[in-house]
Amino acid sequence: MSKQQIGDDYDIAGSAAAGEEVHHRETFPVLVIGALGVVYGDIGTSPIYAFREAIHAASSDGGLIRADVLGIVSMIFWALTLIVTIKYVLFVLRADNDGEGGILSLMALARASYKTRPTLILSIGIIGASLFYGDAVITPAISVLSAVEGLEVVAPALGPYIVPITLVILLTLFAVQRFGTARMAIVFGPITLIWFLALGFFGLWHLFDDLSILVSVNPYYGFDYVVRNPGTAFATIGTVFLAVTGAEALYADLGHFGRRPIVTAWMWIVFPCLLLNYFGQGAFVLAHAEAAKNPFFEMFPPWALLPMVLLATAATVIASQAVISGAYSLSRQAVQLNLLPRLTIEHTSEKQSGQVYLPRVNFFLGLVVILLVLGFERSTNLAAAYGIAVTGNMLVTTTLLFIVMSRIWKWRLWVSVLVTAGFLIIDITFVGANLIKVIDGGWASLVVAIVIVIVMFTWVRGSRQLAAKVRKDEVPLDLIANKMAQSPPTLVPGTAVFLTGDPASSPAALLHSLKHYKVLHEKNVILTVVTAASPVVKKNERARIEPINDLFVRVTLTFGYMEQPNIPRTLAICRQQGLKFDIMTTSFFLSRRSLKAAVRSEMPYWQDRLFIALAHTASDATEYFQIPTGRVVEIGTQVNI
Known part of the structure; x- marks a missing residue:
């Protein structure tokens, strides 16, 4: 899968240097504990507010009776069983793309099953990714805010300070992202383990307040x-989903x-x-109807209340960190799949290339999260x-899983x-x-998702339109290579690497170099970087060399x-395959385009400007x-789109 990139005549590639990543062979228990902190941080903080919101919705028509509590606990039990245990654990986790998961991985896997x-499917993947961002801005806000609200149970006088305390925690969380999470991640798992054990214990x-709650299974x-x-059922089901x-x-x-x-x-x-x-909260409410306002915190004895508020706050920060890290990872994948323009990606760990920090994504998430807390004020x-x-x-x-079932797993259609x-x-x-x-x-999360959808569709559409427009003016590479071989201009020592998105056409940087400088290097590499539909590419499949003549070679x-593309390091593989060059005498030529909105365009004017x-x-x-x-030489051109 290759992609035309804006600002340069070449394709982008991967994101996480999987081939170069140092993989540590962790023991199985360590992986399990690590998964607790990263994977289950979000769902693990749901008990703070999910049951509370469900009983509030159920009692909105005038009162809460015993059968209502049993019904809510029953719906929560079956939601966890059917959605998480059956759907995700038994089915979705098997749809891995060479070991990688996530909505964009699933999209790439499903799309690769079609030759065309x-x-x-690309559109479905974009919508799914955009919805993830909508979720990513809500999770830190509601998680941290709901935990800090526990202070009101400890000391009601702290009520006016709930939002300021929440903002301080969130601002600190987003501010420290640039330092990386490697050190914090060491304690994520153990803290989350303590959190889950505390949830289970209490x-x-x-x-035993009311064992009859068990009939809710x-x-x-x-x-x-x-x-x-019927009047409140739909609203209650919506809160049960929390x-x-x-x-x-x-x-x-x-x-x-x-x-x-x-x-x-x-x-x-x-x-x-x-x-x-959840069953304990249900039994507690059955025995103490007055606790329905905030059953999670009110169920703790006085000696455990403050420690649990602090533990809950730590757990929600961890849950927020997991979502933020997930947004970084998703953004990186989107860049590699050409759904977003290139974003600055900073690696925060020397050992694990998967730990990255994207300043623009961090600013966007932080700004929206802060606005949500200020705007909504209560969890x-x-x-x-x-x-x-x-x-x-x-x-x-x-939807994407159906394609995987029928086309990749080869299940019978009726089963799928x-x-x-x-x-x-x-x-x-x-x-x-x-x-x-x-x-x-x-509307808040939908607005975020819609904005991301517009940005991604604009980038994809604009990239295709630009590629088509540039292609009309391109000259076949073989034609230029043959002319240069028959009547070469002045040759200068060294190697020139020209990056291009279309290996069959002459890069604009090459044409402009010949036009203005009237010289050619002794060895010219026409280099194309492409992204595969898989998360990782084997080393022996990394580079493909195709000699054109004595002056030109296509790579x-x-x-x-x-994977994170590193061109100089990867070119060393080409040297092992017979491509002779010295990095110290090699120049990289990039074509930088200046885009102008054309009078007539396939896209609306506003979309042209956005692109x-x-x-x-x-x-x-x-x-x-x-x-x-x-070693870089940039040559500018102007293109009307």
Whole structure:
């Protein structure tokens, strides 16, 4: 899969230097503990607010009765079982793209099963990725805010300081991102383990307040609630979904830990502890109806309340960090797949190339999160904005999973349809239940998702239009190479590397160099960098060399979409294959384009302007491809689009 890049005559490539990454052979228990902190941070903080919001929705019509509590706990139990345990653990986690997961990996996997690379699947992937960003800005805001609100239970006088304290925590969290999370990650897993054990312990303690809560495992009570409460059922189902937000992280972080540690952590630690806590909260409310306002914090004895508030705050910060890191990873994949312009990517760890920091993404997330806290002020208000983006993302995952089932796993069509239909019924139910939140705050995450969709579609469409326009003016490379061989200009010592997105055409930098300088290097490499549909490319498939004549050679470097392209280092592979060059006598020629809006364009004027603005924000290609700045020659051209 190759992609025309703006500002230079070449393609971009991968993102995470998987071939060069130092992989550490961690013991299985270490991987399980690590998965707790990274994978389950989001879903692990849901008990703070999910059950509370559900009983508030159920009691909005005038009161809360015993059968309502049983119905809510039953729906939470089956939501966790059907969505996380069955859908994600048993099915989605098996749809790995060479070990990598996430919505864009699934999109690339599904799209690669077609020779024509359908645009429809690309569009579905863009929508899914955009919805993830919508979720990524809500999670830190609602998680940290809901935890800090626990201080009101400890000391009601602290109420006016909840928002300021939350803002300080969030500002600090986003400010330290540039230093990397390697040191913090060491304690993420153990703290999250303590958190889950505390959830399970206090849930089990209060389970004995009313053991009849255990009958909620019978789905009858969930259906009974819906039948008895048609007026509030949809709203309650939407809040019940809060219990499974974060499930997508199981798949998104597949490449970090592998399927077995993620599944083990869920089945033996996370799932049991979450169930104990939700059932414990239900039993506590049955025995203490007055605790329905904030059952999570009110269920703790006085001696444990402050420690649990502090632990909850730590857990929510960890959950926020996991989402922020996921946004970095997704953005990096989007850049490699040419869904976004090149973004500055800073590696924060010398040992693990997967740990990256993207300044622009961090600023965007931080700004929106702060605005959400200031605008909504209470986690209850934010709960109305939470869920729409997540449910939409899960719906996209189910759609792409059907393609994987039928085309890659080669399941019989009726089996694929049957399994997918079951998941779609659940997904569509939750999407519908959350759509009623749009007016009350759900618009916030949708606005973020829509903005990202517009940006991605504009970049993809503009890139294709620019590539088509440039292609009309290009000269076949073979024609130039033959002319130069028959009647060479003045030859100068050394090697010239010309980067291009179309290996069959002469790079603009080469043509302009011949036109203005009237000279040619003794050895000229026409270099194309492409991105594969897989996250990692094997070393023996990295470089392909095709001699044209004594003066020219065509080289194609292939990277996976999770790899960080390093052209000088990768060219060393070409030397092993017989390409003779000395990096100290090699010059890299890049064509830098200045874009102008044309009078007539296939895109609307506003989209032209947006595309040009995005192109201007693209990070420097020299830095992105890690080319020595002293060896680069940039030649500018102007293009009307």
